[in-house]
Amino acid sequence: MNNIYLSREAEVLSPYTPGEQPKENNFIKLNTNESPFPPSPKVMDIISREEVGKLYLYPDPECGILIQAVADYYNNFNIKPENIIPGNGSDEILAFAFRAFCGQGKPVAYADITYGFYQAQSALFGLDAKIIKLKDNFVLDIDDYLDFPGTVFIANPNAPTGMAIEIDQIERLLKSNPERVVVIDEAYVDFGAESCVRLIEKYQNLLVVQTFSKSRSLAGGRVGFGMGSQILIENLNRVKYSWNPYNINRLSILAAAAAISDIDYFKRCTSEIIAVREKITRDLKSIGFTVLTSRANFIFAAHESISGGDLYRGLKSRGILVRWFDAPRLDRFVRITIGSREQMAKLLETVREMME
């Protein structure tokens, strides 16, 4: 590349490609794992004209009301405000973690098949990264990580497979080396996997990362958070205050605090998505699909008689967007976000037509 301005460090980056965000509204959008439900009514009410009128003032850089709301929600597990750091989406928390815990003499490990962002961010900081292969059946075997001396990033449930790992296994990893930070990315945990939050009290080396984008219907608000021991949170704050101290805007702080306080709405949305996921899984299996066991708000599905690419393109031409990863081991599959019952019925009908 003839680009005299670019630093060598930026030249070797491998930028992430976000899922398509079509400008037109006429697609059934099952490609970026958004919730099919609007935000909680409490979110709708908190973004008042009065609050918009205060946008001339900086937000609270500590996001006090938000970390208090998260602490209240996880009160049972003894999570305090000093155990929480909020970010401009959980992607930002992950980036803080890569810088805070990894570097020279501190390598990082993650699976070959997982959230693509780990690779992008690992390149951003020029890290020594060990890519550990999932088993052929996409299972993450914790034994493969026990001897690794650096920081480990695990998405649980994993993307794009949707498969979850038992937290006993994660606990083995935490125990095996208390000097190694383990980051558990729980973006999709609220759809049926077990969270590691309850282990935070016990393991100083555990960082749990969650997001408001999926189970709390706030992808457009860009809010995620990390939870861990006070020492880990302090380390992350060193990076935050070197990068972008006012990292969350006023309205998103309010929206996220309101969203996490509405437990009823959250439960209704997540249990509906789980029910719809189980139904579409059965339906697709009944017409010959392989569908991995998902604990997320998406499924990863393949069929012997059609390639992943053809399925993706065929659905797109019929008005349904799903995500296809053109990569070894993944290209047989498509990832389908769990939408509303109506959207899933339409998906099933369209797939049936295509298969005939």
Add this chain to the structure above:
Amino acid sequence: MNNIYLSREAEVLSPYTPGEQPKENNFIKLNTNESPFPPSPKVMDIISREEVGKLYLYPDPECGILIQAVADYYNNFNIKPENIIPGNGSDEILAFAFRAFCGQGKPVAYADITYGFYQAQSALFGLDAKIIKLKDNFVLDIDDYLDFPGTVFIANPNAPTGMAIEIDQIERLLKSNPERVVVIDEAYVDFGAESCVRLIEKYQNLLVVQTFSKSRSLAGGRVGFGMGSQILIENLNRVKYSWNPYNINRLSILAAAAAISDIDYFKRCTSEIIAVREKITRDLKSIGFTVLTSRANFIFAAHESISGGDLYRGLKSRGILVRWFDAPRLDRFVRITIGSREQMAKLLETVREMME
């Protein structure tokens, strides 16, 4: 520090300390250079209940409507959407620039007295930084930069002095080495300094950074943007898509696009702030203050008979927050944000009382 988890790279960080954001509302807040005016009425109208209801969907990662609105605003200077990158505040754009343009073999230079963030971000990427002293009268002499081989960051007007540099001088720097990127941080440019935007067409190596936080009354929305040649913007996007692709939330994209389209409101707010700045400058000088010539929405003022620290503490105890930097060459001064006429009258009255 006995902190086994922290990377060496994060250990050497020098995190930025934001200005105080008091929880109570009873201070006259002249410490973080916010606008005293609410956002444009167009901002108030665009954040509708309908838009809040769409927060379950991701924002457009390219922020299409926002970069189009900025392009429309700078249409006279032939700025196109591909010349613009928006960020989660201009701090984020600066961070992208440090990573995109600096690294091994690509050092960075900035003034000893300038926005404290340059140092924090330079440490974040472990850069070789040359700190160049301002003259004793706080003037930035462009000759000090002409031979420097790496990227140059200049705040114009500078912080915390408020002093501006002529753009002829910046043009000399751009010309003297077309292979060197020059980043002009114009956070405060709309209060009477001349913008370099008109030079972008001519100089491929110029990046201009602006923000919605000051002149457009959106500090709480967290939106800034960089403008430059297509090649520089592409380089910055490599970093953005490795760090945080969905970096601006839906509501802030809308708010910022609405704000920049309301030219009348912008002109009224900025000319009022300039008028109030000129008045308070005269008033403080009349009671013996040294006030640097400011082209920003703040002034930097000192008095022989009171130290900066005493002035800061005295004002705080009387309900007025200003910013004091406890650092060599700066500690005689306080930085005072230009507030409303009433706030400035109260400030003057309080200072007078204190001086008696």
